[in-house]
Amino acid sequence: MNQKVHTEPVRFTSDDYAARMVRVVEDAAEVGLNGVLATPGPDLVWLTGYQPTAITERLTMLVLAPDEHPTLLVPALERSDAEAAEGSSSVTVVDWADGTDPYEAARHLLPPDGRFGVSDSAWALHLLGLQTTLPDTRYRALSASLPMMRAVKDxxxxxxxxxxxxxxxxxxxxxxxxxxxxxxxxxxxxxxxxxxxxxxxxxxxxxxxxxxxxxxxxxxxxxxxxxxxxxxxxxxxxxxxxxxxxxxxxxxxxxxxxxxxxxxxxxxxxxxxxxxxxxxxxxxxxxxxxxxxxxxxxxxxxxxxxxxxxxxxxxxxxxxxxxxxxxxxxxxxxxxxxxxxxxxxxxxxxxxxxxxxxxxxxxxxxxxxxxxxxxxxx
CATH class of the missing domain: 3.90.230.10 (Creatinase/methionine aminopeptidase superfamily)
Known part of the structure; x- marks a missing residue:
């Protein structure tokens, strides 16, 4: 049996990831969103190449907003993994330590009354934490607000x-x-x-x-x-x-x-x-x-x-x-x-x-x- 039916694909570059993030921010603005919050799952992988080795209760979140450099908020113990991701050079990595409030860390990255598209894979725990810390913010599922975000392939x-x-x-x-x-x-x-x-x-x-x-x-x-x-x-x-x-x-x-x-x-x-x-x-x-x-x-x-x-x-x-x-x-x-x-x-x-x-x-x-x-x- 011939088990070799494929060759190695072309690697995605940091420019590829950066272009995706720019396009998503533009598309979000067109539908009235102040930004996009991508959490562990397919959105985060597609936007940054980063996939945490284990999706836990610790908050991990990419923040994309107009006129702001993309920022990836991660637990401190996972910072080195995030910085090693294929698209890491296109983002600023910010960490929070165990024993501190991750939603307070997020507060500094989000406008207090913003409207955001959020990954369908986001934990309810984290969405509720953001709403408690930033009670005037509003959120929509990305599948509802930007359903074609990943649909057209290069x-x-x-x-x-x-x-x-x-x-x-x-x-x-x-x-x-x-x-x-x-x-x-x-x-x-x-x-x-x-x-x-x-x-x-x-x-x-x-x-x-x-x-x-x-x-x-x-x-x-x-x-x-x-x-x-x-x-x-x-x-x-x-x-x-x-x-x-x-x-x-x-x-x-x-x-x-x-x-x-x-x-x-x-x-x-x-x-x-x-x-x-x-x-x-x-x-x-x-x-x-x-x-x-x-x-x-x-x-x-x-x-x-x-x-x-x-x-x-x-x-x-x-x-x-x-x-x-x-x-x-x-x-x-x-x-x-x-x-x-x-x-x-x-x-x-x-x-x-x-x-x-x-x-x-x-x-x-x-x-x-x-x-x-x-x-x-x-």
Whole structure:
């Protein structure tokens, strides 16, 4: 087995991080915010390259505001780690010591009556502490105030997502060579995790293996059910590679598929293709959902398609934008998201097909390229 399916990506520079911070400040001002507060999680990683080794109860917060140099407030014991981050030269690191009040330290960095966008990952503990210390400040979730903050990827980010997609494809190419019948779902899930790591992932986020009736639960956790001849098996797996996500789904069948399973799988395949063909700059995200849903509804399975058609992906495997009815954000070149329609027949079986797609100047391009046909396995 060839386990080398990737090359080292181009490193992000301090200029890359600085440009992101400048753009975020400008975008925040346009929506009436006085600044942005990024806490440990995907926002902080994307803006600075810094990811604390352990997210604890100690306050860590990047403060971005117009006409102010970016400032990263960290616990004193983590200062050296923060200063070693890729984007550290673009920020001023300020620390607070155990036994002192971190919110008093934050007071000196924030206007007393400011309106801030704050990371969705912020602890309620810290938000309440800021509100107590600065009672006239106001806060909005970044997913609500700047939902497209990380949505448009640059060429370096696109390259990493492409490598992650290729690694996920290689994982699928190997898993279908293994035996399914007579093995527990957890065993197949462990193989998926092992293969993702062998092909370059540093983090495995999920390995869904839904066999037989378990496949009708879109987020089924792999369990002790023994996979049997005659089972449809939904495989959905992904994680992070070079800091960027993969996420793909295919449905396989143990033995010779029934006519019904073949028919349902074909409906999902056509729905996935219709949604992909709808991708182009300038259309609303909801149009991708509508394209897939129309095919499934026309085939008589509308009530069995029970989730949105897709989600954004980047430094985390789920992020804005979302391909769902009511989402009027328009597609722009560089956006990346999943297209994953499914049909779920309770108590019987499920089918899902998922690719990661990016928007080009004229259309869409897949980062997953394994065959969409119903694959039979042993």
């Amino acid at each position: 060429s370096n980010e696109l390259g990493r997502l492409a490598m992650a997609g290729a690694a996920a494809d290689a994982t699928y190419g190997e898993i279908v060579k293994l035996r399914f019948a007579g093995r527990r779902e957890t065993e197949v899930a462990a193989d998926l995790a092992r293969l993702l790591r062998e092909f370059g992932h540093e983090q495995v986020d999920f390995t869904i293996v839904g066999s037989g009736p378990n496949g009708a639960n879109p987020h089924h956790e792999a369990g002790d059910r023994v996979i049997e001849q005659g089972d449809a098996v939904v495989l959905d797996f992904g994680g992070l590679m070079y800091g960027y996500g993969s996420d793909t789904s295919r449905t396989v069948y143990v033995g010779e598929p029934s006519a019904e399973v073949r028919a349902v799988h074909e409906v999902v395949r056509l729905a996935q293709q219709a949604a992909f063909e709808a991708v182009r700059p300038g259309i609303a995200c909801q149009e991708i959902d509508r394209a897939a849903r129309a095919v499934i509804t026309e085939a008589g399975y509308g009530e069995a398609f029970i989730h949105r058609t897709g989600h954004g992906i980047g430094v985390t495997t789920h992020e804005p934008p979302y391909m769902v009815e009511g989402e009027e954000q328009t597609l722009r070149p560089g956006m990346c998201f999943s297209i994953e329609p499914g049909i779920y027949l309770a108590g019987r079986f499920g089918v899902r097909i998922e690719d990661i797609v990016t928007v080009t100047d004229t259309t869409g391009e897949r980062f997953n390229n394994t065959d969409h046909a119903l694959r039979t396995v042993e």
